[in-house]
Amino acid sequence: MKSRKTHGSKDVAPFGIIIPSQKTSSFRFFPTTLLTTNEGDDPGSRTKIRTEETERRAIPSMKGEWSMKVSCIAVDVSKGNSHIQGYIDSDTSFSKVQKIDHDRSGFNEILTLKSKLDKQTEQTSVVVFEATGVYHRGLESFLKDNGVAYIIVNPLQSAKFRKQELRTKKTDKRDCKNIAKVYFANDFRQVAPEDELYYTLRQLNREYENLLNHLRKAKVSFNEALEIVCPGYEKVFPELYTESSLEILKKFPHPKQLGRKSMHSLSSFLMKHNEHRELWCEKKAEELIRYTQECVSGCREEDVNVDILMSQIKQVEYYIELCDATLQKMIELAKQLPDFRLIQSIPGIGENLAARILAEIGDIRRFKGPKQLVAYAGIDPIIYQSGKNDGLHLHISKKGNKRLRCLLYLAVMCSLRVKTQESSIRQFYQKKTHQSNAMRPKAASIACANKLLRIIYGLCKTGCAYK
Incomplete structure (x- = not known):
């Protein structure tokens, strides 16, 4: 170490002790400092050795070995662009803050900076950035493809570290320094490559939840249109989204159209669109006839609300089909x-x-x-x-x-x-x-x-x- 520390009135140069690990052939580095007491005391008899860990301390690896904390490139990720800065340790920056775009030429700037930093420190530096939902995925993919080690920091941990200061200041340029400080102050493990099957499963589940949200919204709109055109229809079909229920609505979207049909024709139609027996279909057809006799629709047959209802039925069926297909794909993958x-x-x-x-x-x-x-x-x-x-x-x-x-x-x-x-x-x-x-x-x-x-x-x- 090149720096010198001042203790009392004495300038003392720190030095290090390298102790071999008992379990492995690696070494553990302990920075130490000579401490002397007041003037007039015998330095030889009163000199002590204090061992303390600094920012560039030895940290345990995932296998229990000890290794030096290497330099890093801190990346503050935003939508479409990022700020990058190299750090030798928590207090020593290697470069100025640089803004890059999220494209190949921009990400290549990270490789250029990493090459210079590795040459200066004679270490293999790592790239450190926060998890930012979807915005860091492009950067992560680029680093994977180029074999660059990287660490993803929890944003909560980074925010708490920043708020330790009495006067909190936050800018994109300052965020790089904060991310670097979080890295040097904590023990992180490098992100291990994820199995492609687990990644695919997780992405499919996220898509399935997204489709479910769309399906819920489509059902709300469908219920609103149904209440205008066919109020009370759910008394005949408590399960509105079965095939037989939706097929009846698509064929006869208005109660008056339904009322013109005979019980036999309705029973025959229901037989084609469900797996129930003939007796169930006849009973359901009878209920539909009674429903049309008592129903008071909120619109006429040629009203625009009838067209809206037909459109909502198509949306509901579309999202039901997508949800079922996505879920089935997940199950087939999970079985492996x-x-x-x-x-x-x-x-x-x-x-x-x-x-x-x-x-x-x-x-x-x-x-x-x-x-x-x-x-x-x-x-x-x-x-x-x-x-x-x-x-x-x-x-x-x-x-x-x-x-x-x-x-x-x-x-x-x-x-x-x-x-x-x-x-x-x-x-x-x-x-x-x-x-x-x-x-x-x-x-x-x-x-x-x-x-x-x-x-x-x-x-x-x-x-x-x-x-």
Whole structure:
């Protein structure tokens, strides 16, 4: 180290001790400083050696070995462009802040800066940036293709580090420095390449949820149009979105058109569009005839609302078909993974939930233990004890995968409904809701979600099905 530190009235040059690791052939570096006492004391007898870790400290790698923290290129990612800056350590910048576009020439600037930084420090630097939803995906893909090591920082961790200052200042240029400080102050592991199958599953699940949102909106619009044209139609078909219900509406969109048909013709039409017996079709045709006699439509046959209803029916059918196709594709992919059958063996979890839960968890073997998996889902309890506050019975952190939390809650609800199989989830729920200090139903359900996730971890780790 070239710098010199001042302690009291003495200028003391720091030096380092390199200690070989006992487990491996790697070395651990401890910067040390000679400390002397007041003037007049015997430096030889009163000199001490203090060992302290600096920003460029040794950190453990994923295999337990010790390695030096290397230089980095901090990237503040925005939509369409980013700011980059090289750092030798947390206080020493290698270059000025540079703005680049998210294209090949812009990303090549990162490689150019990395080459210069590696040559200067004689190290293989890493690229550090925050997770920014979809905006960092192009950068991540470019780094993967070029074999560049990178680290993705949690934005919450970066924001908390920035807010430690008394006067918080935030600009794109300052963000690069903050990201570099977060990197040098914490122990991060490089992002391991993700299996293509897990990535595809997760993306399909996100698309499935997006399609479900569109389907919900289409159903709302459909119900509004149906209430104008055919009010009370849901009394005849409580399940509005079955094939027979929608086919009747497409063929006879107005009650008057439906009323002109005989019971026999309606029964024959229903026979073609469902799997029920003839008796059911005749009964349903009779209900439709009675409905048309009592129904008072909110529009005429040639009204524009009839056309709107037909359009909404097509949208609902379109999104139902897309949702089914996407879900089926997810299930087919998930069946290639051994964990799929293990998760599906839990009472209340079918192919649908098993595939979606597996998509959001990913490779479960990357978690060291069930606690890490619970924290990833964000259902770990908040710990906050101060004074008279004992820190017990607090809310969950919710700092994790919200989609996985929703799926776990849904899986718990399904497990509670299963009466034909013994379920440890149902037993745990009954225990929590009937103990002396009984939990509220929703709190007990969240506790069951925590237990369910631990069960999933145990099944996937051992390779044994649920018993």
